[in-house]
Every structure is written in structure tokens, then in C-alpha cells.
Amino acid sequence: MNFNKTIIGANFIKRPNRFEAYVSINGIDELVHVPNTGRCKEILIAGSRVLLRQEDNPKRKSKYDLIAAYKNHRLINIDSQIPNKVVEEALKKKNIDKLIKYTNIQREKTFGNSRFDFKLMDNNNNVYYLEVKGVTFEENNIAKFPDAPTERGRKHIIELIEAKKQGYGAGILFLIQMNGAIKFRPYDEIDEEFGRVLRLAFKKGVNIFAYECEVKEESISLTRPLEIEL
Structure with missing residues (x-):
């Protein structure tokens, strides 16, 4: 964009x-x-x-x-309003492989006690809830999240697990807001509990995505998936 x-x-x-x-x-x-x-x-x-x-x-x-x-x-x-806009653009352009089939893209929809960034629906009205987290911390070309303890982030993951349990699609996308990272992993040293519930979500079938961005002074766009280390 x-x-x-x-x-x-x-x-x-x-x-x-x-x-x-x-x-x-x-x-x-x-x-x-x-x-x-x-x-x-x-x-x-x-x-x-x-x-x-x-x-x-x-x-x-x-x-x-x-x-x-x-x-x-x-x-x-570092603009916290940018990740959702970048992901929405990528969804519309079909740049996220596992989510190509979803054609109805809705922002800020409630599920349980949380409000997820996206509620997606395909032509058969199958529902997929997607939460987006912007990542700005990098160390030795490894992107990490979060850079501070996040109770809200943990809550979102628990709600995604519940959505999956109820038969909906569910995923969390970490948008790496920089060029050149080689992989992503949870920042356990900062928030061990976030890492624990993220790994639990993966075991329960919640999709974990990490995508790099091409960041320029006049634009930012989602480019390629990164290796995820859980």
C-alpha cells in the first residue's frame, strides 16, 4: 500500500x-x-x-x-494501524495462499469476549477468524513477538482456540514490518506464557502465519512467508 x-x-x-x-x-x-x-x-x-x-x-x-x-x-x-491495512490489501489481492478462497472480508468482528481483526467467509459461508499482530522487534535477523508482556495477545489466542473448537477456521498472522528477517519465533524471554499458548494453539489446529513486508519510505506491502520456529 x-x-x-x-x-x-x-x-x-x-x-x-x-x-x-x-x-x-x-x-x-x-x-x-x-x-x-x-x-x-x-x-x-x-x-x-x-x-x-x-x-x-x-x-x-x-x-x-x-x-x-x-x-x-x-x-x-512502527505504526500500529498499518498491519491490518496491509493484510486487508493482501487478502484482496490473494497474496496469502491458505486464505485465497475467502472472498468476503469483514473487519473488527466479535467472537466470544474478543474482537478479531478479520472475519472471513468463502462462497459456502464457511467462517474463518484471523487475528493480526504487527512485529517490530528483530534480533540477529530473527523477528520476535511480543516486545513486552501482552495479556490481550494471550487472550486473543485462547479465543482463537475456542473458535477452532467450535468448528470455525482460525489463524493468527504475524506481520513482520521490515525487510530481511530470516525467521519468526515467539519472544519467550519477554512473555513465556504467550509462547506457551501460541504453541498450544498450533497443536489445536490454529494456523500460525508469519509474513515479511517490503518497507519503503513511501509504501509498505506484504511479500513472502517466513519460517516459523515454535
Whole structure:
């Protein structure tokens, strides 16, 4: 998907809280919004090059969203609103092999006590629930999730297991928001319980997907599946 708003470069200064950061734009300090509540501490480092999306809303406190950052030479998208848009585009273009048959794509649908990112249906009204997780953490070319303990993430997996038990299709897709990763695995050192329930879901028949993205300054798109190490 192409970004349809103005994207500019800046230098990262600091992040005083989860939602705000200070950057330098041509030598001028600017307060910006961070659309990602994760830590991103290995990405948002003082002096690193970042990308900002201009938001033309006079009611906003800040004029820009900080959407991506360079980690060495690798551009990593950190906008938490992007993964679902990228996956929706890929579903419509039939770029996810195991989900090609699903032609009815619905966003944000409730099942049990959770709201999944997608409810998919094929021509025979078979239902498939899909949850998407954006991955921004990488170490030695291995993408990992989560980068902080996530009770909500564990809950989603348990609900996917229940959906599968009730006869629906169910899957979780980890969208690697960067180029060049060689494999994906759960970040057990950060959230051991998340890894445990993810492996349980796999045993119960829930599909586990991991897809790399091609990330450019003006666009991001789903490209190829990655090896998954459970």
C-alpha cells in the first residue's frame, strides 16, 4: 500500500511517554505522536533517522505521526494501524495462499469476549477468524513477538482456540514490518506464557502465519512467508 499523505524525515531525540516523542526537523525540535504503545526501545534511539506522516488536523496536539525508523540500514514501520491495512490489501489481492478462497472480508468482528481483526467467509459461508499482530522487534535477523508482556495477545489466542473448537477456521498472522528477517519465533524471554499458548494453539489446529513486508519510505506491502520456529 502506498502512503497517501506527506512523509518527511527527521532525527529522533527522546520519547517522554508512550504516545509522544520529540524529533528534530531541519534543526527545529517538534513534538510528534507515536502510534505504537510498544517499547520500541531498540528502534527509537537518540539520533536515529525516523519518518513522520503529516496529519492535517487542526484539532490535534501534534502535526505529525512518527511511523517508521531506521535501525542501522533497515527501515522498520512502527505504526500500529498499518498491519491490518496491509493484510486487508493482501487478502484482496490473494497474496496469502491458505486464505485465497475467502472472498468476503469483514473487519473488527466479535467472537466470544474478543474482537478479531478479520472475519472471513468463502462462497459456502464457511467462517474463518484471523487475528493480526504487527512485529517490530528483530534480533540477529530473527523477528520476535511480543516486545513486552501482552495479556490481550494471550487472550486473543485462547479465543482463537475456542473458535477452532467450535468448528470455525482460525489463524493468527504475524506481520513482520521490515525487510530481511530470516525467521519468526515467539519472544519467550519477554512473555513465556504467550509462547506457551501460541504453541498450544498450533497443536489445536490454529494456523500460525508469519509474513515479511517490503518497507519503503513511501509504501509498505506484504511479500513472502517466513519460517516459523515454535
